[in-house]
Amino acid sequence: MPEAALDFADEPPEAQAARIAELNDRYRHHGATSVLQGALRDPQAGKLTLVSSFGAESVVLLHLVSVIDRRTPVLFIDTQMLFTETLVYQQELAERLGLEDIRIIRAADAAVAKEDPDGTLHQFDTDACCDLRKTRPLQTALKGFDGWITGRKRYQGTSRAALDFFEADGPDRIKVNPLAHWAPEDIRAYMDENRLPRHPLVAKGYPSIGCAPCTSPVAPGEDPRAGRWRGQDKNECGIHIVDGRVVRRSEPMNVIVTDAGFRQDDWQGNAVLDLASDTDPNTVDLSAAPGLIRVDFPSFADGRGFTIARQLRLRGYKGRLRAHGHVIADQYAMARRSGFDEVEIAPDLAARQPEAQWQFRADWQRGDYQSRLRG
Amino acid sequence: MYHYNDFDRDFLANRNAQFRAQVNRRIDGSLTEDEFKPLRLMNGLYLQLHAYMLRVAIPYGTLSSAQMRQLAMIGDRWDRGYGHFTTRQNIQYNWPKLKDVPDMLDALAEVGMHAIQTSGNTIRNVTADHFAGAAADEIADPRPVAELIRQWSTDHPEFQFLPRKFKIAVTGSPNDRAVTKAHDIGLRMVRNDAGEGGYEVIVGGGLGRTPMIGKVIRDFLPREDLLPYLEAIVSVYNLLGRRDNKYKARIKITVHENGIDTIRDKVEAKFAELKPLFSGVDQQMLREIEGHFAAPEFRTASTEAFDDAYAADPVFRAWCDTNLSDHRADGYAIVSVSLKKHGATPGDATGDQMRTLADLAEAFGHDELRISHEQNVILPHVHKSDLPALHRALKAAELATANIGLISDIIACPGMDYCALATARSIPVAQEIAERFEELKLEHEIGPLKIKISGCINACGHHHVGHIGILGLDRAGVENYQITLGGNHTEDAVIGERAGPGFAYDEVTDAIERIIRAYLDVRESPEEEFLDTFRRVGTEPFKAALYPKETVDA
Ligand code: SF4
Numbered sequence A: 001m002p003e004a005a006l007d008f009a010d011e012p013p014e015a016q017a018a019r020i021a022e023l024n025d026r027y028r029h030h031g032a033t034s035v036l037q038g039a040l041r042d043p044q045a046g047k048l049t050l051v052s053s054f055g056a057e058s059v060v061l062l063h064l065v066s067v068i069d070r071r072t073p074v075l076f077i078d079t080q081m082l083f084t085e086t087l088v089y090q091q092e093l094a095e096r097l098g099l100e101d102i103r104i105i106r107a108a109d110a111a112v113a114k115e116d117p118d119g120t121l122h123q124f125d126t127d128a129c130c131d132l133r134k135t136r137p138l139q140t141a142l143k144g145f146d147g148w149i150t151g152r153k154r155y156q157g158t159s160r161a162a163l164d165f166f167e168a169d170g171p172d173r174i175k176v177n178p179l180a181h182w183a184p185e186d187i188r189a190y191m192d193e194n195r196l197p198r199h200p201l202v203a204k205g206y207p208s209i210g211c212a213p214c215t216s217p218v219a220p221g222e223d224p225r226a227g228r229w230r231g232q233d234k235n236e237c238g239i240h241i242v243d244g245r246v247v248r249r250s251e252p253m254n255v256i257v258t259d260a261g262f263r264q265d266d267w268q269g270n271a272v273l274d275l276a277s278d279t280d281p282n283t284v285d286l287s288a289a290p291g292l293i294r295v296d297f298p299s300f301a302d303g304r305g306f307t308i309a310r311q312l313r314l315r316g317y318k319g320r321l322r323a324h325g326h327v328i329a330d331q332y333a334m335a336r337r338s339g340f341d342e343v344e345i346a347p348d349l350a351a352r353q354p355e356a357q358w359q360f361r362a363d364w365q366r367g368d369y370q371s372r373l374r375g
Numbered sequence B: 001m002y003h004y005n006d007f008d009r010d011f012l013a014n015r016n017a018q019f020r021a022q023v024n025r026r027i028d029g030s031l032t033e034d035e036f037k038p039l040r041l042m043n044g045l046y047l048q049l050h051a052y053m054l055r056v057a058i059p060y061g062t063l064s065s066a067q068m069r070q071l072a073m074i075g076d077r078w079d080r081g082y083g084h085f086t087t088r089q090n091i092q093y094n095w096p097k098l099k100d101v102p103d104m105l106d107a108l109a110e111v112g113m114h115a116i117q118t119s120g121n122t123i124r125n126v127t128a129d130h131f132a133g134a135a136a137d138e139i140a141d142p143r144p145v146a147e148l149i150r151q152w153s154t155d156h157p158e159f160q161f162l163p164r165k166f167k168i169a170v171t172g173s174p175n176d177r178a179v180t181k182a183h184d185i186g187l188r189m190v191r192n193d194a195g196e197g198g199y200e201v202i203v204g205g206g207l208g209r210t211p212m213i214g215k216v217i218r219d220f221l222p223r224e225d226l227l228p229y230l231e232a233i234v235s236v237y238n239l240l241g242r243r244d245n246k247y248k249a250r251i252k253i254t255v256h257e258n259g260i261d262t263i264r265d266k267v268e269a270k271f272a273e274l275k276p277l278f279s280g281v282d283q284q285m286l287r288e289i290e291g292h293f294a295a296p297e298f299r300t301a302s303t304e305a306f307d308d309a310y311a312a313d314p315v316f317r318a319w320c321d322t323n324l325s326d327h328r329a330d331g332y333a334i335v336s337v338s339l340k341k342h343g344a345t346p347g348d349a350t351g352d353q354m355r356t357l358a359d360l361a362e363a364f365g366h367d368e369l370r371i372s373h374e375q376n377v378i379l380p381h382v383h384k385s386d387l388p389a390l391h392r393a394l395k396a397a398e399l400a401t402a403n404i405g406l407i408s409d410i411i412a413c414p415g416m417d418y419c420a421l422a423t424a425r426s427i428p429v430a431q432e433i434a435e436r437f438e439e440l441k442l443e444h445e446i447g448p449l450k451i452k453i454s455g456c457i458n459a460c461g462h463h464h465v466g467h468i469g470i471l472g473l474d475r476a477g478v479e480n481y482q483i484t485l486g487g488n489h490t491e492d493a494v495i496g497e498r499a500g501p502g503f504a505y506d507e508v509t510d511a512i513e514r515i516i517r518a519y520l521d522v523r524e525s526p527e528e529e530f531l532d533t534f535r536r537v538g539t540e541p542f543k544a545a546l547y548p549k550e551t552v553d554a
């Protein structure tokens, strides 16, 4: 197939946004098959390729594509760190589904020789390794296309919760996500009904399969992606992150903990100043601060709030100061000593860690080495 | 020796009661495993490959014989009869049961010890020169100030949930035995031109996957400004340190990414705000603590018995030549007891060995023991006339290995045998190297040489600063060992250079032997130590020995 000139090169951003909106409108109420069918033929979508890892669930999209047009180019990224099982599975599937244009993409030998001669880079820096072995080769391979088809689904993680069928991928390309609305059951049902072969590692406890060194099996009940990049805050490999927006749930937060125990929120004033955990406490305008400042604790492991509180007190803030969010009973003394007056927690946390456990640390002034040393 | 006062005892009793309650709440479900984890870590309890591991702090490496006996008792009663001394002046028990841990902590409290902040993302056990209070080259004893920092950092409310762990080391000697340049904060006790005591403050050093040598943030900090200055550094780091990637979260990365000048400006600004909060009471307390560390009453006696034995007994002589260091008092020596008998696990000591050492410290060593970051036990104050008797007793307990500072005195992390993070074995590699050179009988000819081994990029074995460093990685499921050369952990700290492609598990010992043979070939005289030769000739001769074919091709 001749590499036709790209249909949408140099398209201005507004035009791209409008085109994506139209595409999303057109296919809003369609199922995966018709989205895919439409996209592969729709002149507004341009020249597309399917990017597949030949992982645990890839067979679904490969099958859908093969039924519509088996000449669709399929890009397979071989990081040269994959399980042998994946390589074998890739060949078997390509044959079984009759896919005619599989393009195997790898990092250039020279780049690997320079950046990762021993194949141990992933132990030093997974981001650099993924960049070398996935992101850059894919970017190069995608240059000949107007867009690519991915198997991403909304249920797969908070950063994917608002996924649409069509989205921008930088100024020159779009991404098509035909399976955006599929649930895990749909995937399983589709594989069963079409008798599609499973990746052999699924039976061994790997529900999500990437490179061998960075994938481990997950225990029953664990998040299926928990086995990827264990121990790191890394969830995605750089290919899928577009804006990385995290969608937060809003919950009723109505238990206030003080030295006297639990009570309802008695704050009557209307204004509350909410500070995120990444606030620089020196930039907060205290002259305009209302009588209540709440400092957010997105996780009990994020201790920035303690320093923020202490700094606000150092700067002379005398009003009410409240720690708000995921603070646990064992941190009550730390919160009080850092300058907080009280803690605000969600009802489910209050149920799990009842009043007595917080009262246990109402003796927060006892055994305080720091005040003793300051005198 | 520091003796706990009522405040310390009450604090510890209260803290142990809290942990006992936390263990119960984990068992009844009011704490999730996620929530329990940092709490147990703050109390030194790790979950390892086989089981829980309890890491107990030996503050600034100092122990009395009573404390040593209690450590032995704990090992016998709740572990399998031994303990493992680590590279950070801690002792680890590898087999405790969760339900026993509160009792173990109470047993520690009886002798004024604890496991607080030996792990977790907080300020860790403060380490100091293991020859403190004894070394001939010392300007000042670093232990009182290390004790002050221990108190200040213990349960500091602001700093229990930092971006990452935080380690502080102090040295009082120009010959830095505390590796201050490889710590988050390193403190060197110095005097200014006016003769006043203070500290050179070094920040942002560290080993691990991105090794960095610390940078000087303040070249002279007056003594009384120490605590507010430390508080300023840690609080700047708490807000600025990265929390999105645990491998970029240490302060060395914060310093590297923001630049030392930016960090210094922020720290100085914060310091100016914090300083007025300190009334000066801490300095009074420091003086009180200093009283606890007064030198023992050294005795004057003839060293004739020692001189005779030294002349007559070659085994004793060899041991003296390697295992003794200069003491500042006349007629005294510092004795290093090697826990690295050839072929044994570096750092392991049995309950019996610990009791023997406690007895010997009581009989010959003014009741004091030290643990070094080189995983050896030190009797800091022994009169030379007692050395022959001491040596006999050590021999009987199989503790008289004369290899301090030599090739078989290897630092090795627990590696694949005990550590869940390991990508390769490290203890067996150390054992095999030690045995090889024992067979070759080359050890004393080679002279001072430090080999350090880590079982993964976290570098707990400090391989970057070994004269020869060995790093065990995983290469497509197979252990692969990278070798670095020319590292050094002392005051002119240097990160070793990588020699080239790695070696398989069964090739490492041969590779080390080739390096050593190359050294013996090119050194100018037996007096030229490995590191000096390396500095003179560079990596080339060693690379040629390691990778013979490639040099021919090149
Ligand atoms: S997943 Fe792991 S091995 Fe694969 S490219 Fe990324 S870091 Fe490298």
Ligand code: SF4
Pocket (backbone or CB within 6 Å): B413, B414, B415, B416, B419, B420, B421, B422, B423, B454, B455, B456, B457, B458, B459, B460, B461
């Ligand atoms: S260096 Fe790695 S293997 Fe060794 S103790 Fe540290 S984390 Fe474990």
